[in-house]
Amino acid sequence: MDPLQPENDHLPSPPLISDRVLINGVVTPLTLTAEGELQWTTESGRGKSTTEKEILSFAVEGNKVRVKTLVESTGSSSICCGGSGGDYARKEFVFEPLYDESRKLWCDKLRQRLHSLGRPKRLLVFVNPFGGNKTARKIFVEEVKPLFDDADVQLDVQETKYQLHAKEMVRSMDVSKYDGIVCVSGDGVLVEVVNGLLEREDWRTALKLPIGMVPAGSGNGMIKSLLDPVGMSCSAASATVSIIRGHRRSLDVATISQGTTKFFSVLMLAWGLVADIDIESEKFRWMGSARFDVYGLQRIVCLRQYNGRILFVPAPGFESCGQPTSDNVDKESSVSDKTPGYQGPDTNLEDLEWREIKGPFVSVWLHNVPWGAENTLAAPNAKFSDGFLDLIVMKDCPKLALLSLMTKLSDGTHVQSPYVSYLKVKVFVLEPGTRIDEEDKEGIIDSDGEVLARGRKSYKCDEKALMSYGKLQITVDQGLATLFSPE
Numbered sequence: 001m002d003p004l005q006p007e008n009d010h011l012p013s014p015p016l017i018s019d020r021v022l023i024n025g026v027v028t029p030l031t032l033t034a035e036g037e038l039q040w041t042t043e044s045g046r047g048k049s050t051t052e053k054e055i056l057s058f059a060v061e062g063n064k065v066r067v068k069t070l071v072e073s074t075g076s077s078s079i080c081c082g083g084s085g086g087d088y089a090r091k092e093f094v095f096e097p098l099y100d101e102s103r104k105l106w107c108d109k110l111r112q113r114l115h116s117l118g119r120p121k122r123l124l125v126f127v128n129p130f131g132g133n134k135t136a137r138k139i140f141v142e143e144v145k146p147l148f149d150d151a152d153v154q155l156d157v158q159e160t161k162y163q164l165h166a167k168e169m170v171r172s173m174d175v176s177k178y179d180g181i182v183c184v185s186g187d188g189v190l191v192e193v194v195n196g197l198l199e200r201e202d203w204r205t206a207l208k209l210p211i212g213m214v215p216a217g218s219g220n221g222m223i224k225s226l227l228d229p230v231g232m233s234c235s236a237a238s239a240t241v242s243i244i245r246g247h248r249r250s251l252d253v254a255t256i257s258q259g260t261t262k263f264f265s266v267l268m269l270a271w272g273l274v275a276d277i278d279i280e281s282e283k284f285r286w287m288g289s290a291r292f293d294v295y296g297l298q299r300i301v302c303l304r305q306y307n308g309r310i311l312f313v314p315a316p317g318f319e320s321c322g323q324p325t326s327d328n329v330d331k332e333s334s335v336s337d338k339t340p341g342y343q344g345p346d347t348n349l350e351d352l353e354w355r356e357i358k359g360p361f362v363s364v365w366l367h368n369v370p371w372g373a374e375n376t377l378a379a380p381n382a383k384f385s386d387g388f389l390d391l392i393v394m395k396d397c398p399k400l401a402l403l404s405l406m407t408k409l410s411d412g413t414h415v416q417s418p419y420v421s422y423l424k425v426k427v428f429v430l431e432p433g434t435r436i437d438e439e440d441k442e443g444i445i446d447s448d449g450e451v452l453a454r455g456r457k458s459y460k461c462d463e464k465a466l467m468s469y470g471k472l473q474i475t476v477d478q479g480l481a482t483l484f485s486p487e
Contacts, residue, residue: 128185186217250479255344307433380412387478
């Protein structure tokens with residue numbers, strides 16, 4: 001073997017292009033490396049900008065090339081100009097090749113490099129003007145659209161006019177026209193989009209279309225779960241940047257079944273304390289996310305417990321949780337194969353090792369992703385596509401201990417409490433019952449922030465819900481949906 005070969009393996013790749021250009025009227029060496037980094041050296045020092053994370057687009061203006069970039073607000077270059085706001089600063093870097101052929105070559109190489117990144121070119125954007133503090137329209141116009149414009153992303157914008165509007169649109173849209181869907185809202189519009197895509201005849205193709213979220217609602221749990229692990233703040237700018245960069249990741253989808261009725265969940269299912277706070281706090285929606293804290297305190301002071309039972313198939317490592325049960329769990333009846341759309345995972349429930357936990361319960365909480373809201377790390381060990389749901393169960397807890405426990409939701413340490421059982425499950429069955437102190441009253445079952453079922457004498461019990469207050473079955477399909485992701 002050639003003894004020099006190992007050294008040759010470590011030689012840097014030749015640059016895509018390197019030439020002398022004018023920057024601020026001064027002849028300056030400029031290089032675009034094979035790794036996509038734009039590098040220059042001036043009297044004030046060296047500068048760089050990466051196509052992967054910072055360069056959004058470029059335009060030719062006469063003899064000049066204007067490069068639009070986005071950099072973290074903490075740092076900027078002396079030869080870039082532009083305004084900053086939020087987590088990122090929009091900057092422009094202008095250089096002038098010394099001759100026409102050089103300018104053409106620079107444009108070709110920059111265009112090829114940016115194209116190779118697989119970024120979205122055209123997006124369908126849903127803006128929910130009614131969510132949270134009703135600021136979605138303002139957030140989109142002032143913080144989101146300028147970044148997409150700088151990145152040369154074409155947008156088809158649709159304001160949602162009523163509940164399930166987004167679901168109706170995606171159910172019939174031409175998915176081939178777009179590179180993705182963006183929800184400027186809380187988590188509710190995301191759930192509508194996923195359910196709409198799953199009801200299409202071409203759901204397998206439709207689910208390959210990535211979905212992006214921009215936080216503009218009360219919850220924002222999904223986008224917080226995406227941004228927090230990589231150290232990005234849960235802001236409109238960070239979320240938009242993660243969409244522009246075009247990275248993707250898969251997401252588990254849970255199918256909640258009751259007879260032939262199905263609902264597809266991507267966030268959570270709750271019954272008991274968490275569901276009561278989530279749904280009954282709607283009367284304080286004008287408070288934004290603070291409504292959960294305010295009403296949560298009220299619900300703890302007047303604590304409810306519910307009769308019932310849960311059954312589950314534990315994930316590996318959690319086989320000792322609960323008690324074994326000999327009950328046969330039958331698969332929920334599925335709708336006809338002729339019905340269009342996804343019908344849920346084909347799981348053989350008879351050959352599984354079932355466990356059970358009997359009530360009464362304070363709270364039963366299933367989570368698909370770590371964060372339930374921007375300040376609620378509900379399931380710190382949850383993964384986006386591990387094929388399991390994280391189950392958080394509380395059977396009994398003194399009120400003072402519960403108050404202390406609720407303050408730990410922001411960092412996820414509540415799951416370490418002796419009053420909390422925290423495990424992972426593959427399949428789950430909920431058999432909800434009545435309140436233990438008032439047996440003529442039942443509870444609410446909440447999935448992804450919407451009421452799935454309302455029991456007798458529960459909050460707004462006269463309003464129609466998708467399912468009845470009875471036995472539900474939840475199964476998981478690993479990595480079924482696709483999200484835009486920061487990495």
